[in-house]
Amino acid sequence: MIQDRGRAFSPKEAIAEGAAPGIAVLPFSVQSAELEEWREGMVDLVSTNLDGVAGLRTIDSRTVLARWREAVPGNEVADLETALDVGRRAGARYVLLGSAVAIGGGVRLSADVYDTGDGSKLGQGTVDGAPDSVFALVDRLSIEVLRAVLRGQERDLPTVNLARVTTTSLPALKAYLQGEVLFREGDFEAAIPAYERAVEADSTFALAHYRLAHAHGWSAIQGDLTQEAIERAARFADRLPERERVVVLAERALLQGSLDGIEPLEELVRRYPDDVEAWYTLGDTYFHLGEQTLIDPLEEGTKAFARATELDPTFAPAYIHQIDTAIYESDSARAAGLIATYDRLASGSEMATALRFAFALALGDSATRAKTWAALDTTSVSLEQGIYYYLMSTAHLKLHAEIHEKQIQAAGPGRAGGATFSYSWIITLLGRPAEALRTADSPEFPAESAPDFLYYLHARGLPIPLERLQRTLALDAIDSENPVHLLYAGAYAAERGEWQDHAAAIRQLRESAGISLAAGDSVEARFGEGAAGALEGYAAWRRGQREEALRLLRSSERVVTGHVFRHRVNQTIRWWIGDLLEEMGRPSEAARYFYSVTFNDP
Known part of the structure; x- marks a missing residue:
C-alpha cells in the first residue's frame, strides 16, 4: 500500500536512480517483402528475450522506435554512426543491429552488438532456419547476442524461451503485431479485431488479452469485455517477464479500482526509466485513482504521461488524458497543440473526433459551439462515447448539463436512466439541489x-x-x-x-x-x-x-x-x-x- 499519502512519484526521481546497463534492439533490415512485418517486430521479440538477463535491461521498444524514426526516414537502413547515436539518445550502453534475409526456403537472422561509448563491436550472431520457426530462431539468436555482450561467459547464460513469454502460435504473433501498430496510432476500434484474432489463435497469449482489454477500454464498447480480457491476461501473467507482468497486473488493479498497482509501477520506472508502457500505465493510474491517494491526479498524471510522450512522441494513447487535463483547466493553447499532435498520429479515429468536439464545445467561440452542436447530430461519434467526460470541470458544468439534457431527449422515455442520474449530479454541483431532488423523483432516475x-x-x-x-x-x-x-x-x-x-x-x-x-x-x-x-x-x-x-x-x-x-x-x-x-x-x-x-x- 502507498507509504507517502499525498506524494506522487516524479519522472526526475526515476531518471536519477541508477539503472542497469541498457541494450537497444534497433529495427532489423529486411530484404524480402515476406519478412517486412519483422522489421519492427524483431525489436519487441529480441528485447523480450534479453530483458533482465545477467544484469541487462532492454530499452523499451517504443522509446527505441521513437528515437529511430527521428533519425532514419521510412524504411531506410541506418549507417553505424546513426545507429550508435540512436542508441545513445535512447539511453543505451549497447545497440543491436540486425537483419532478416530470405535464403531459399528459409530465413537467416543476423545481429551485431556495439558499445555506444566507443563504437567498438562486441560480437555477432547468425542463425538459419525455417520461417515458421521464428520463436526458436529468436531464442537461438538471443543466446548468440548474450555471448557477445557477456564476452564469452557462456556458462552463465540462461535458457531463453520466447514462446513461453509471448505465444507459441505464429498466426497469433502476427495478429498481435498488427494490432500493436493500430493501437500505437490510437485506432482502437481497428486494433480490437487484430487482438481478437491473436487470442483466438492462442487463448493463453497474455499480452494480447492485455492489449484487447486496453483497446476495449478506449472504445465505445467497454464494461464486461474490458474486465473479461484483463482477467484472462492476469490468469496467464506468470508466462510473462517481470516487467510485462507488473504492467498487466497494475492494469487489472486499475480496472478493479484498487491502489495495489501504484507502488509496483513506481518501482518499475525506477528500474526502467525509459519504459513508455510503465510510465503510461502509472499516469493512467494516477489520473483515475490519484485523488484517492491524496495527490492531484491531473498534475501527477500529466507528468507521467508527458514522460511517456517524451520517450515516444508517436505513442498516441498517452496524449488523450493530457488533452483531457488541458480542456479541464481551460488551457486552450495547450489543448489545441496536443489535439493537433493527436490528429497527426490518429487521423480519422473516433477518439480524435471526440476530442475535437469536446475542445470546440468547451473552449470554442459561440459560432464554433453552434456548428459543433449541429455536427453532433450527423457524426458517428455519440455523446454516450464520452465527449462529456472531457468537460467535467467547474468551468464546464453548464455545458455538461446541456449535453445530458440532449442525451435524455435523444434516449426517450424509459431509456434515459444513466443520463438522468448524471444530470442530477451536475445540477447539484451547479447549486440547484432542489431541482436535483425533483429529478431524482423522476421515473427515469x-x-x-x-x-x-x-x-x-x-x-x-x-x-x-x-x-x-x-x-x-x-x-x-x-x-x-x-x-x-x-x-x-x-x-x-x-x-x-x-x-x-x-x-x-x-x-x-x-x-x-x-x-x-x-x-x-x-x-x-x-x-x-x-x-x-x-x-x-x-x-x-x-x-x-x-x-x-x-x-x-x-x-x-x-x-x-x-x-x-x-x-x-x-x-x-x-x-x-x-x-x-x-x-x-x-x-x-x-x-x-x-x-x-x-x-x-x-
Whole structure:
C-alpha cells in the first residue's frame, strides 16, 4: 500500500536512480517483402528475450522506435554512426543491429552488438532456419547476442524461451503485431479485431488479452469485455517477464479500482526509466485513482504521461488524458497543440473526433459551439462515447448539463436512466439541489442509485426531507447485497443512534466479505471488510472516540477504493476524515482531505 499519502512519484526521481546497463534492439533490415512485418517486430521479440538477463535491461521498444524514426526516414537502413547515436539518445550502453534475409526456403537472422561509448563491436550472431520457426530462431539468436555482450561467459547464460513469454502460435504473433501498430496510432476500434484474432489463435497469449482489454477500454464498447480480457491476461501473467507482468497486473488493479498497482509501477520506472508502457500505465493510474491517494491526479498524471510522450512522441494513447487535463483547466493553447499532435498520429479515429468536439464545445467561440452542436447530430461519434467526460470541470458544468439534457431527449422515455442520474449530479454541483431532488423523483432516475445520491447530498449538509432519507437509507429499504448501500445505511443509522441497525450493517458487510473471499474474489472481500471498518470508525467518532475513529477511518480509506459509486464511498470517508481532523484542531491535515474531495466540485 502507498507509504507517502499525498506524494506522487516524479519522472526526475526515476531518471536519477541508477539503472542497469541498457541494450537497444534497433529495427532489423529486411530484404524480402515476406519478412517486412519483422522489421519492427524483431525489436519487441529480441528485447523480450534479453530483458533482465545477467544484469541487462532492454530499452523499451517504443522509446527505441521513437528515437529511430527521428533519425532514419521510412524504411531506410541506418549507417553505424546513426545507429550508435540512436542508441545513445535512447539511453543505451549497447545497440543491436540486425537483419532478416530470405535464403531459399528459409530465413537467416543476423545481429551485431556495439558499445555506444566507443563504437567498438562486441560480437555477432547468425542463425538459419525455417520461417515458421521464428520463436526458436529468436531464442537461438538471443543466446548468440548474450555471448557477445557477456564476452564469452557462456556458462552463465540462461535458457531463453520466447514462446513461453509471448505465444507459441505464429498466426497469433502476427495478429498481435498488427494490432500493436493500430493501437500505437490510437485506432482502437481497428486494433480490437487484430487482438481478437491473436487470442483466438492462442487463448493463453497474455499480452494480447492485455492489449484487447486496453483497446476495449478506449472504445465505445467497454464494461464486461474490458474486465473479461484483463482477467484472462492476469490468469496467464506468470508466462510473462517481470516487467510485462507488473504492467498487466497494475492494469487489472486499475480496472478493479484498487491502489495495489501504484507502488509496483513506481518501482518499475525506477528500474526502467525509459519504459513508455510503465510510465503510461502509472499516469493512467494516477489520473483515475490519484485523488484517492491524496495527490492531484491531473498534475501527477500529466507528468507521467508527458514522460511517456517524451520517450515516444508517436505513442498516441498517452496524449488523450493530457488533452483531457488541458480542456479541464481551460488551457486552450495547450489543448489545441496536443489535439493537433493527436490528429497527426490518429487521423480519422473516433477518439480524435471526440476530442475535437469536446475542445470546440468547451473552449470554442459561440459560432464554433453552434456548428459543433449541429455536427453532433450527423457524426458517428455519440455523446454516450464520452465527449462529456472531457468537460467535467467547474468551468464546464453548464455545458455538461446541456449535453445530458440532449442525451435524455435523444434516449426517450424509459431509456434515459444513466443520463438522468448524471444530470442530477451536475445540477447539484451547479447549486440547484432542489431541482436535483425533483429529478431524482423522476421515473427515469434509477432506483438503485438513490442511496448513493441522497447520502452524498446529506453528508455535505444539503437539506433532504427526513421522510425521504428514512425511506431511502433505512436498513430494511436498501439492497442488502450491495456493500455501498450497506455502508450508507449503517452510517445513517449511527447518526440516528440506531445502533442495532448499525451493527447489523457491519455484520452483513463482513458476512458478504467472507462469502466473496471463499469464492476467490479478494477485491470484493477487501472492499466489504474495509466498509465495515469505516462504519466502526464512524461510530467511534459519533461516540467521541476521535483517535480510534481516525485510525479506523484512515485504515479503511486505503482499501475502500474504486470507480463511480465506490469512488464516491471513498470520497465520503475522506470527507469524514477531514471533518474529524478539523474537530481535533488539525486544520492543515484536514485541508488536504477536503481538497481531495472538492477538487472536482465547485
